[in-house]
Amino acid sequence: MVEAFIRHIRNKSILDPSKTYLLASSGGMDSMCLGNLLTKAEIPFEIAHVNFQLRAKESDGDENFLRNWANSFGKTFHVHHAETYAFASERNISTQMAAREIRYDWFEKLRVERNLAGIILAHHEDDQIETIFLNLLRGTGIEGIYGMAERRGWLIRPLLPFAREEIKAYILENQIEWREDSSNEKTDYKRNKLRHISLPALYSTADDAKSNLLNSFARLKDTGKAFAVLFESWKIEKIQDSDGLQILPLTDILRKAGATSLLYFWLRPFGFNSDQAQDILETCQSGDSGKLFESPSHLLNLDRDRLILAPIPSQFDSISISESDIEFLLPEGKYEILKLEGKEALDKTRQNAMLDLERLSFPLEIRSWQEGDRFIPLGMKNTKKISDFLIDLKVPVVKKHAVKVLLSEGQIAWVIGFRIADWAKSTAATRKLLYLKKR
Structure with missing residues (x-):
């Protein structure tokens, strides 16, 4: 196994003998086997152990066992005493989830403090199969079949090609001591049920059941990688970027094979x-235009014949503009405040505004538009609800949330970025202009 291990880490360039790593060790069979293999492969490492204080004297025994082993081999030993039950209670999560969060957070903190090249974990082939089945039981897509990566970020798993039986045989042959975690034999947890009941029953259906599963997972993983490449090409070709929005025409998703997956990966x-x-996808097929979907950070709107994605606008607190101000800042950008003679050529671009300064009263106010807001759009005689005005302009729902208005004494003078009010326009009689220019 030593030769196979060294060949594996060299061929995959997983570990570098010139660098020092952090070995996460429980004192169990897997991590003790890995510690021995790393030593024989001359890979420098320090040892990190979390005492979760869940098994009383047994937990302390694991810690003492590892400390003695580290001392005997001249390895730096780090230990973290975790209040696991309290941590789980504070966050309202399971003990298992708490233990996972505690150990990975501490491992990463330790890696950074010690300037180590990575965190080595003792997951092996059987752990991989269990992880994939757990993903399937939770509900997963193609990526759930990938399981654990040999290297992801700072996490390194050099034992993934090796089976539990190989590890056990190596441990016994080399008379390596380890600590047995009594909780591993319990079937209270899903992983243990899989390990002790479900997977052995599945393997018993055929002599080659386990190897066939691994081969199937490998082929599915390769298929998933191929899909990922094709998806990226589709996304580049079909997703349009426009003024902070992402736009997907329905013609590029409806009746496409794998449409749900394309939408999900986007x-x-x-x-x-x-x-x-x-x-x-069902909403697109039904043509329910105007429907809005929300994630914690984004809004997606079915707008007629397209899907439009936009960030959820941050809460905008109204701002006041005094007569002496020379600029103001909005989430959309910075605006200059210029005062010009009335004979200046008018800037008719939507993003800027030229207003009759003498018709305005300071301080001016900028706020988000509200339901019921009305104004007289430039060139019209009657008031119009801003909601109707935006509909007429076919402004997407996801963009309406970010629309702001400029007011003078409570009267809307400009729907910012769209149109000024007719009452505030420049006329032949205008002597002074207020020019609000986006930089």
Whole structure:
């Protein structure tokens, strides 16, 4: 096994003998086997152990065992005493989840403090199969079949190609001591049920059941990688970026093979889940224009014949502009405040505004538009609700949330970025202009 291990880490360039790593060790069979293999492969490492204080004297025994082992091999030993039950209670999570969060957070903190090249974990082939089945039981897509990576970020798993039986045989053959965790034999947890009941029953159906599963997972993983490449090409070709929005024409998603997956992989980085992706596709098929979907950070709107994605606007607190101000800042950008002679050529671009200064009263106010707001758009004689005005301009729902208005004595003078009010326009009689210019 030593030769196979060294060949594996060299061929995959997983570990560098010139660097020092952090070995996460429980004192169990897997991590003790890995510690021995790393030593024989001449990979420098320090040892990190979390005493979760869940098994009283047994937990303390694990810590003492590892400390003695580290001392005998001249390895730096780090230990963290965790209040696991209290941590789980504070966050209202399971003990297992608490233990996972505690150990990975501490490992990373220790790695940074010690300037180590990575965190080595003792997960092996059987752990990989268990992880994949746990993902399937929770509900997963193609990426759930990938399981654990040999290297992801600072986490390194050099034992993934090796089976539990190989590790056990190596431990016994080399008379390596280890600590047995009594909780591993209990079937209270899903992983242990899989390990002791479900997977042995599955393997018993055929002599090659386990190897066939591993081969199937490998082929599915390769298929997933191929899909990822094709998805990226589709996204580059079909997703349009416009003024902070991402736009997908319905013609590029409806009746496409794998449409739900395409939507999910597009929207997942923005906090949407697979169930939402299915709902979105059904909404597109039904043509329910105007429907809005929300993630913690983004809004997605079916706007006629397209999907529009935008960040959820941050809460905007109204601002006041005094007569002496020379600029103001909005989430959309910075605006200059200029005072000009009335004979200046008018800037008719939507993003800027030229207003009759003498018709305005300071301080001016900028706030988000509100339901019921009305104004007289430039060139019209009657008031119009801003909600109707934005509909007429076909402003997407996801963009309406960010629209702001400029007011003078409570009267709307400009729907910012769209149109000024008719009453505030420059005329032949205008002597002074207020020019609000976006930089």
